[in-house]
Amino acid sequence: MAQIIDGKAIAQQVRDGLREEVAQLQEKHGFTPGLAVVLVGDDPASHVYVRNKKKACEEVGVASFSHELPGDTTEADLLALIDQLNADPKVNGILVQMPVPKQIDDKKVIEAIHPSKDADGFHPYNVGRLATGDPTYMPCTPWGVMKLLEEDGVDPKGKKAVVIGRSNIVGKPQAMMLIAASATVTVCHSRTADLAAECRQADILIAAVGRAKMVKKDWIKPGAVVIDVGMNRDENGKLCGDVDFAECQEVASAITPVPRGVGPMTIAMLLKNTVEGAKRAHGVA
């Protein structure tokens, strides 16, 4: 039976560390890191995430500035708000909740955020920094996965890692981070010829496809570490991952649950990005 990796507890540790660090920054350097969260439209799931982000900011002492815009906001209006936040010295990180409504081009939004305030790590500048081995802001979800591996004592060096999913948000940056950690990395996707066979090679398997319980027991190499980035609803409307947890935990050596796995880490790393960004903005090493 696999050990269950407690993402909720590890995220709490990260936030505890950040709370102390933020207090020190205020005391010794006289500034408070700030995060602006922009939400366009009224998708109920997005509202929940944004509320959780605000709560996490409060807990660690990061100032949060939330901007909730109507669903029919024009691209020009959103870009104008981003310009204003780029120029605001109290704002160190800017997050525009994705997805944005269809009249708005998400690429333009991502590129409008100044790279020095890109708390999601989605701007091409920061993607390039990661790809060239000199990361500044790293995307929160894959960075959270690396932190989970580290805290669980899993060193990717020399191991075979398989990533299912090639998105800009998770799959691609996850592969970059694993390469930097000296894993041998395979990236699989919807056109992969024999997905199960690829997965069975993995010492570390990371699922980020968005299909409920797709990864089955016979895809897992005995003793592998399985990280589930999925956020889906199952047939009963219950939150579940991309991995069939009940059966895969019988084969894996360690596995993350959904919820309480990768999700809470995403928010913890967002706060870490914001604090690091504030330090850079104020010239604190």
Ligand SMILES: Nc1nc(=O)c2c([nH]1)NC[C@@H]1CN(c3ccc(C(=O)N[C@@H](CCC(=O)O)C(=O)O)cc3)C=[N+]21
């Ligand atoms: N610009 C942008 N940046 C994001 O980082 C971003 C985004 N847009 N759009 C939506 C996704 C989704 N996301 C999650 C964060 C935390 C949990 C999380 O904490 N989940 C809890 C459960 C939450 C629940 O019960 O619903 C858990 O897994 O334990 C989930 C999902 C960030 N996203």
